[in-house]
Amino acid sequence: MTVKTIVFDLDNTLADFMRMKMVASREAAAAMMGFGAEFGNGDVDAVGEEIFGHYLEHGIESNDAFISFIQKRMPDIAPDKAESIAAAGVVAYLRAKDALLSPFPGVVPTLVRLTGMGLKLAVVTDAPRFKAWQRLHHLGIAEFFECVVTKCDTGCTKPSREPFERALSILGISANEALMVGDWPERDTAGAKAVGMRTAHAAYGAFRKTAQSGAEFDLQNIKELPGIIERINREGERR
Amino acid sequence: MTVKTIVFDLDNTLADFMRMKMVASREAAAAMMGFGAEFGNGDVDAVGEEIFGHYLEHGIESNDAFISFIQKRMPDIAPDKAESIAAAGVVAYLRAKDALLSPFPGVVPTLVRLTGMGLKLAVVTDAPRFKAWQRLHHLGIAEFFECVVTKCDTGCTKPSREPFERALSILGISANEALMVGDWPERDTAGAKAVGMRTAHAAYGAFRKTAQSGAEFDLQNIKELPGIIERINREGERR
Known part of the structure; x- marks a missing residue:
C-alpha cells in the first residue's frame, strides 16, 4: 500500500508550543512581579519556571492558570488585586506568544x-x-x-x-x-x-x-x- | 476647593478603543472571507463595517461576537466549520488590536x-x-x-x-x-x-x-x- x-x-x-509556553511564562512572571506581585523571591526566571510547572500541572490549555497561580502563592490577596496582577501577566504572555508561536x-x-x-x-x-x-x-x-x-x-x-x-x-x-x-x-x-x-x-x-x-x-x-x-x-x- | x-x-x-475595534473588525472580515466564509458579497470593507455594527449591537465587550455573526449570516453552517472560520477572525482581530490599541x-x-x-x-x-x-x-x-x-x-x-x-x-x-x-x-x-x-x-x-x-x-x-x-x-x- x-x-x-x-x-x-x-x-x-x-x-x-512548549518553548513558547516556557518563554511566555517567564515574561508573564516579569510583568506580574513588575506590577507588585510578591512571590516570595525576586528571581524572575525561577518564578517563570514555577508558572510553567503550574501550567503543566494545572492543564496546559487552562485559561485561569495565572489567577490560580497567584491565589496559590499569595493566598491572602483580594480578588480585585489578584485580577489586576493576572491581567499584567496575561498581556505579557499574549505578547510573547504572538512573537514566539511559529x-x-x-x-x-x-x-x-x-x-x-x-x-x-x-x-x-x-x-x-x-x-x-x-x-x-x-x-x-x-x-x-x-x-x-x-x-x-x-x-x-x-x-x-x-x-x-x-x-x-x-x-x-x-x-x-x-x-x-x-x-x-x-x-x-x-x-x-x-x-x-x-x-x-x-x-x-x-x-x-x-x-x-x-x-x-x-x-x-x-x-x-x-x-x-x-x-x-x-x-x-x-x- | x-x-x-x-x-x-x-x-x-x-x-x-472604537477606532481599534473598527479596523480590527475589518481585518477579521478579511481573514474569515479569505478562509472561505461566504457572507453573501465579496466586499471586505462592507463586511468589516457589518461586524463592527454587530459588536455595537451584540455588546462591545462580547467574546462570542464572531461566532454569533457567522451564525447570523450563514445559518446553515456546521458548528465545527463555524469555529474554524471564527478562529481565523479572532487571530486577525487580536493581531490588529495588539498593533492598534494605543x-x-x-x-x-x-x-x-x-x-x-x-x-x-x-x-x-x-x-x-x-x-x-x-x-x-x-x-x-x-x-x-x-x-x-x-x-x-x-x-x-x-x-x-x-x-x-x-x-x-x-x-x-x-x-x-x-x-x-x-x-x-x-x-x-x-x-x-x-x-x-x-x-x-x-x-x-x-x-x-x-x-x-x-x-x-x-x-x-x-x-x-x-x-x-x-x-x-x-x-x-x-x-
Whole structure:
C-alpha cells in the first residue's frame, strides 16, 4: 500500500508550543512581579519556571492558570488585586506568544512539498477545537489541512482509536494508507499503530526525549518526511 | 476647593478603543472571507463595517461576537466549520488590536505631568474588571492609577452614583476635589455631576460628536488638562 495521507499532531509537532509556553511564562512572571506581585523571591526566571510547572500541572490549555497561580502563592490577596496582577501577566504572555508561536523550521516548505506530491494532510490533536484552529491560523498553515480532528470532535483523546478513525473516515482512506507524525510516543505512535497506521516520531519536537519511540521512523527534522514517503511509495509500487 | 484627583474614563478617553475595534473588525472580515466564509458579497470593507455594527449591537465587550455573526449570516453552517472560520477572525482581530490599541496622543505625557503636580489619578470604567486591567497593562499606563473602579466592583454602570462614590471613598477625597474626564456625556458627565464632581468632556475621543456636552470643559486634546487644573487651583487659592 502507498501512503496517501499524512496525519499530524499539532503542538510540538508542527509548532514549538512548549518553548513558547516556557518563554511566555517567564515574561508573564516579569510583568506580574513588575506590577507588585510578591512571590516570595525576586528571581524572575525561577518564578517563570514555577508558572510553567503550574501550567503543566494545572492543564496546559487552562485559561485561569495565572489567577490560580497567584491565589496559590499569595493566598491572602483580594480578588480585585489578584485580577489586576493576572491581567499584567496575561498581556505579557499574549505578547510573547504572538512573537514566539511559529512553525518549526521546515514545516511550511514540507507542507508545500507534501501537498505538491498529491498527499492529503490532516491534523489530529488533543487541543480544544477553537484553540487548535486559532493556532493553525496563527501559524499561517490552516489551509493545508483537509481535515482537523480535535478533542471536541470525538470527546476522546489519543491514544484512543476514535480521533484517528474519525480522520480516516472523513478522508475516506484506509489506515494502512496513512502515516501519523507526532512527538508523543504514548499517544501519537501507540494510538496510530493500534488502528493500523504507519508512524513517524517527531523527535525534533519531543518535550521529553525518548530513546525508543516505537515508531517506524524517527525524524530529526520534519523535512525528512517527503523523502521517507517517496521511498515507501517506490517500494510499494515495486511489489 | 482645589482639584486633588482626576478620574478618567478608560475607553475612548485614554485609548482609541472604537477606532481599534473598527479596523480590527475589518481585518477579521478579511481573514474569515479569505478562509472561505461566504457572507453573501465579496466586499471586505462592507463586511468589516457589518461586524463592527454587530459588536455595537451584540455588546462591545462580547467574546462570542464572531461566532454569533457567522451564525447570523450563514445559518446553515456546521458548528465545527463555524469555529474554524471564527478562529481565523479572532487571530486577525487580536493581531490588529495588539498593533492598534494605543493611548491617544498626549495621554502618557499628560499622566506624567498630572502625577508630577501631586494629583491622584483614578479610572472609573464600565468595562469588566479583567478586560479593563488588561487594557491598562496593554497601554502601559496601569501604574499611574491609585484606584481602578470597574463594572464588576459595584455592579453598577455610569451614570449611577455608585462607581463614582466608590472611587472617591477609596481615595478618601470629597467630590468637589475631583474632576471627571470622559467621552460619553450621558454617562461620564451626567454621572459625575450628580455626585458633585467637576467635569471635562473628552471631545477628542467621543464616538458620536456632541454639540453640547454639558461639561465644564471641552477637551480637544488631553494635553489641555494640566493647564485647566492649574487655573482652577490658582483661582481656588485666591479665594
